[in-house]
Amino acid sequence: MEMVFRWFGEENDHVKLEHIRQIPGVKGIVWSLHHVAAGERWSIEEIKAEQQKIESHGLHIEVVESVNIHEDIKLGLPTRDQYIEHYIETMQELAKVGVKVICYNFMPVFDWIRTDLKKELEDGSTALFYEKQLIEGIEPTELVNRVLQDSSFTLPGWEPERLEQLKEILAAYKEVNEDKLWENLKYFLEAVVPAAETCGIKLAIHPDDPPWPVFGLPRIIVNEENLGRLLGLVDSPSNGLTFCSGSLGANPTNDLPAIIRTYGDRIHFAHVRNLKRYENGDFIETSHKMSEGSVDMVGVMKAFRDIGYTGYIRPDHGRDIWGEVGRPGYGLYDRALGVMYLWGLWDALKSTGGEENA
Known part of the structure; x- marks a missing residue:
């Protein structure tokens, strides 16, 4: 890996990049031009400027997350065709500097949903938290105001230009159900995947977060069956997944x-x-260590091995x-610990019979 x-x-x-470089085994930066609004072209000048910053620290730029x-x-x-063309042009520019994978998502309005960015855990650390009952009883605009006050950084997926028109966008989605969203995703993929193949880019869709409908908005990238359906929309190695x-x-x-x-x-x-995970539908993010949460971290890494x-x-x-x-969910320290935990699992699984891939 x-x-x-x-x-x-x-x-x-x-x-800082100089701090990331010191985490053992980290080879590249997952980056984006976060100031560029969704649908706008990325200029080659700005792409190369970011490339220079990152590569000057001995790290590669092969993964972008994301081109919104x-x-x-x-x-x-009807206006979608011009934005699809911009997307293709951006992919082509990214390919010129060695980008190989673009992570993206197809979640309506919100790229992710949480109700608290700083929920305190038993050890005094804080983490992102989802409270099911609160979501079911709060208006979307109220949730936005509640969440954004907890961060001094802009939050990907919650960009100001998107949220300024929140009511209008939510109203537009009243005409879009799951079937229609699947149709629109297929239309997008049929246009961009051939271009991705030509320029050597792998597209990797991110699952919906959380993987169920929120505020009446359809969510479709949610389970194994739907992942298979997504891959079948355009059967190409360039149409792939972010697990x-x-x-x-x-x-x-x-x-x-x-x-x-x-x-x-x-x-x-x-x-x-x-x-x-909690039985009432709530969940909170924890350390990467398997015993701290509900995810079979050992099973996940063994499957990858x-x-x-x-x-x-x-x-x-x-x-x-x-x-x-710092940025909620994206501090240096706990993610660096996460890197080392993942490497520990990877190396331990290798020593018990896995093939060498590191």
Whole structure:
């Protein structure tokens, strides 16, 4: 496997590239141009500027997360074709500098949903928390105001330009059910996958987070069956998956090791983290250690070992620990601990008979 680490840029991240470089085994940065609005082209000048910053620290830029999809594409509006063309042009520019994988999602409006960015755990650390009952009784705009006040950083998937028109966008989705969203995703993939094949890019869709409908919005990338349906929309290696143990693992019916073994050849990127599920539907993110949460972390990493996975993998959301103040879920310390836990599992599984892929 190729260990990588997400970074949000010099202007919007307290974590430094020189610190990421010191985490054993991390080879690359998962990056994006976060200031560019969804649907806009990425300029080659800005791409190369980010490339220079990252590569100057001995880290590669082969994974982008993400090139956001404009809401008009998800809604299936007539304007979608111009945004799809922008997407293709951006892919082509990224391929020129050596990008190999683009992680993206097709979640309506919100890329992810949490109710508290700083829920305290028993050890005094804080983490991202989802409270089911609160979600069922709160208006979307009220939730946005509640969540954003807990972060001094912009939050991917909650960009200001998107949320400024929240009521209008939510109203537009009243005409979009799951079947229509599948149609719109197919239309997008039929346009962009051939272009991705030509320029050597692998697209890797991220599962919906959480993997069930929220605020009446359809969610479709939620389970093993739907992952298979997604891959069948356009049957190409360039139409692939981002496996996320946290997103898929929020639903206890998802068998994560089985998903890896079934679709391993189409998993181009992996986010591996833990969370603790509660019987009432709540969940909270924990340390990566298996005993701290509900995800079969050993089973997940064994499945990756068993299929001979050589793709990209990163620790995902971490807690805020040791007094670190930064982007919720994306501190340096707990994610660095996560890297070492994943390497520990990987090396231990290798020593018990797995093939050498590190």
